[in-house]
Amino acid sequence: MTKKRQILFSVIRGLLAILIALLVATLLIFLSADGSSFSEKLSATGDALKQLLVGPLFRMGRSGTTFDFKRLTDILASMIPIIFTGLSVCVMFSANQFNLGAEGGIMLGAFTTGMVAVYVPMAAFLHPVVGVLAGGLAVPALLKTKLNVSEMVCSLMLNYIIMYLIKYLMNTYLADKTKGQIQSYEFLETSRIAPLIDNGSKLSWGFVIAIACVVLIGLFMFNTRWGYTIRMIGINQAFAKYSGMKVATVIVLSQVLGGFLAGIGGGIEMLGRYPTFSWSSLPGYGWTGITIAILAGNNPWFVPFASFFMAYLTKGCELMATYANVPSQLIDIIQGVIFLFFAAEQFLSKYRQKLVVKTAQEELAAKAALEAQKGGAERA
Numbered sequence: 001m002t003k004k005r006q007i008l009f010s011v012i013r014g015l016l017a018i019l020i021a022l023l024v025a026t027l028l029i030f031l032s033a034d035g036s037s038f039s040e041k042l043s044a045t046g047d048a049l050k051q052l053l054v055g056p057l058f059r060m061g062r063s064g065t066t067f068d069f070k071r072l073t074d075i076l077a078s079m080i081p082i083i084f085t086g087l088s089v090c091v092m093f094s095a096n097q098f099n100l101g102a103e104g105g106i107m108l109g110a111f112t113t114g115m116v117a118v119y120v121p122m123a124a125f126l127h128p129v130v131g132v133l134a135g136g137l138a139v140p141a142l143l144k145t146k147l148n149v150s151e152m153v154c155s156l157m158l159n160y161i162i163m164y165l166i167k168y169l170m171n172t173y174l175a176d177k178t179k180g181q182i183q184s185y186e187f188l189e190t191s192r193i194a195p196l197i198d199n200g201s202k203l204s205w206g207f208v209i210a211i212a213c214v215v216l217i218g219l220f221m222f223n224t225r226w227g228y229t230i231r232m233i234g235i236n237q238a239f240a241k242y243s244g245m246k247v248a249t250v251i252v253l254s255q256v257l258g259g260f261l262a263g264i265g266g267g268i269e270m271l272g273r274y275p276t277f278s279w280s281s282l283p284g285y286g287w288t289g290i291t292i293a294i295l296a297g298n299n300p301w302f303v304p305f306a307s308f309f310m311a312y313l314t315k316g317c318e319l320m321a322t323y324a325n326v327p328s329q330l331i332d333i334i335q336g337v338i339f340l341f342f343a344a345e346q347f348l349s350k351y352r353q354k355l356v357v358k359t360a361q362e363e364l365a366a367k368a369a370l371e372a373q374k375g376g377a378e379r380a
Helices: 003-032 038-053 069-094 102-119 127-136 143-147 151-174 206-223 225-235 237-242 247-273 285-295 300-323 330-343 349-379
Strands: 058-061 064-067
Touching: 003 038, 003 330, 038 300, 069 102, 069 206, 069 225, 069 247, 069 285, 069 300, 102 151, 102 247, 102 285, 206 225, 206 247, 206 300, 225 237, 225 247, 237 247, 247 285, 285 300, 285 330, 300 330
Parallel strands: none
Antiparallel strands: 058 064
C-alpha cells in the first residue's frame, strides 16, 4: 500500500472511530439529560452538544455566539503536556515497545524540575533550561533488554512507585509546612517560563518548545538512520535482528527518548503553569498521550492535531459539566471508545485489504506497461 493510501486509511479509520465515540457520547448525554419527556431530553441534549462541539471556541449567550480568544489559548495551553506524552508514546510504540511509563515520567519530570526550581539558584536564562533537562533525564529503561521483563507491566507498576515515592519525599522532607496543603516551597522567580500571551490562560513559551519537539522528533523518526531502525524493529524485530541491527540498543534508545520527552513535558508544564509543586497523584497526561499516539498512528507529525482534538473535547466536557449538568467524566468514555476501535485489529480490515489489492494491481499494471514500452523500443 502506497504512503498516500496508508495516510488515507489512517485518516478514515480515525474519523470513523471519533464519529462512533461522539455517537456514544450523544446517547449517554441524552440518557442523563434533564427532562421527563422525549422533547425535553432532546432539547437538553442539543444544548449539551453545543457546549461540547462549539463551546470550546465560542461563547454562547443571549446576545449571540461570539468567538472567545481566551478559550482558544486555554486549549493551546492544555495541549503542551499531552503533546510531549503523545510524542513519548509514539517513539516507544514505533519500536513495538508497549511502555506505559509516560504517566510516571511526566510526574517525575515535573517533580525533579520543581526541586531544581526551588533549591538551585542560577542565572535567569539558565534556570528553566537546566530544570527541564533534569526532569527529562529522570526515566531510563533497561529492564526489557537486560532481564527480559515485560515493559508494559513494569512501566505500569513503576508509575505508582514513582507517585508514592514523590508523595513520601514531599510529606517527609520537601513540603512547605506553613501551607494548608502538601506543596513545595515557591519556585525561584528566575526559573519560571514566561507566558506566550498574557491573558490569564497559562499559555507559555512551552507551547513553542512543544511544536519544536514535534518537528525534531518527526525528522528524527523519518529522516535518520536511528529513526528508521526504531520503525523497522517495530515492524519486524526478528528481521531487524538478522539484518544486523542492534536491537537491544535501539530498544533502550527508544524508551530513554520516550522517557526524556515525557520528563521534559512535565518540567515545562510545571514551570509554565504552577508556582509550586503540588501534584499528589498521577496527572493523567500519560494516559491521554496513549490515546493521542493511537489517533496519530504513531506518526509524530500528527501529534499536534490529535492533541488539539483531545484538548478541545476536554474543554467541551468541562463546559458541559458547568452549563448543561453533564458529568465531565464523559471525556474518559470518549477516549475509551476511540482506544477500543483503534486497538481492534479487524476494524476496517476489509477496506484496508481492498486498498492493498488495488495498489498491487496498479503496480503490476504499471510494470507491465513499462515492459511493453521497453519491448517496443527494442523492436524499433
